[in-house]
Amino acid sequence: MDKGETCPIVEAIREVGNENDLLVIRFLSDGSLGFNEMLRMAGTMSPKTLSNTLKRLQEKGIIVRNIVSTQPFRVVYSLTQKGMDLKIVLNDLKAWGSKWLMSSNPYSLTDNR
């Protein structure tokens, strides 16, 4: 491999290899969500951090912000095509996590390396 600067994997890691980014992408992978909905899902993530993450992802063109109604005020975030194209990654992470991380799974005892 080359030194990394022009490697698409490394580029991709630098673009979405961030825990908060990945979490938000995962939240939106099943459909659009509002700010507080995600905040609740995010466990310990603070509104400031979520806000920053959402801005970053918008700038990267991975999510879009949509004002659904003004009375009452309602906003939803959703994945763009660029974001949806990451679903396959999430899917593989799901398989990997199921195999290696869940304590109650058929692999963890027998296939532990």
Next chain:
Amino acid sequence: MDKGETCPIVEAIREVGNENDLLVIRFLSDGSLGFNEMLRMAGTMSPKTLSNTLKRLQEKGIIVRNIVSTQPFRVVYSLTQKGMDLKIVLNDLKAWGSKWLMSSNPYSLTDNR
């Protein structure tokens, strides 16, 4: 989806959704490497950070450290099966990165969303 705590995707993100971890996994995805080799690949990563990352990944059982020879002293790191099972994720990231991130690609102009 549930609130995240027991979701395998979220678990996986918390396990390997870290830029440095992902970078090292990518470096090792083509074969074993020594400390300084990775340091050179990592661009700006400092020895301290690389060292911490390697320790984290060993504790997670994603990589192993192997002393190849003592005279001269030579160590290599390699992926475990758990680590190798992440190659599919890297592969997807490669496809995604090629499609959406590389400036000179057939998609970026025409398929920009």
Next chain:
DNA sequence: CGGTATCCTATGGGATACTG
């Protein structure tokens, strides 16, 4: 609801020098 503002702390991480 959908955020922003402020405060404060931890810690991640670079640079560099050094050791076995």
Next chain:
DNA sequence: CAGTATCCCATAGGATACCG
């Protein structure tokens, strides 16, 4: 080569309160 030690700083990020 394979790291460890030290220093030093930026900034990520939690908690909380508040605003339109």
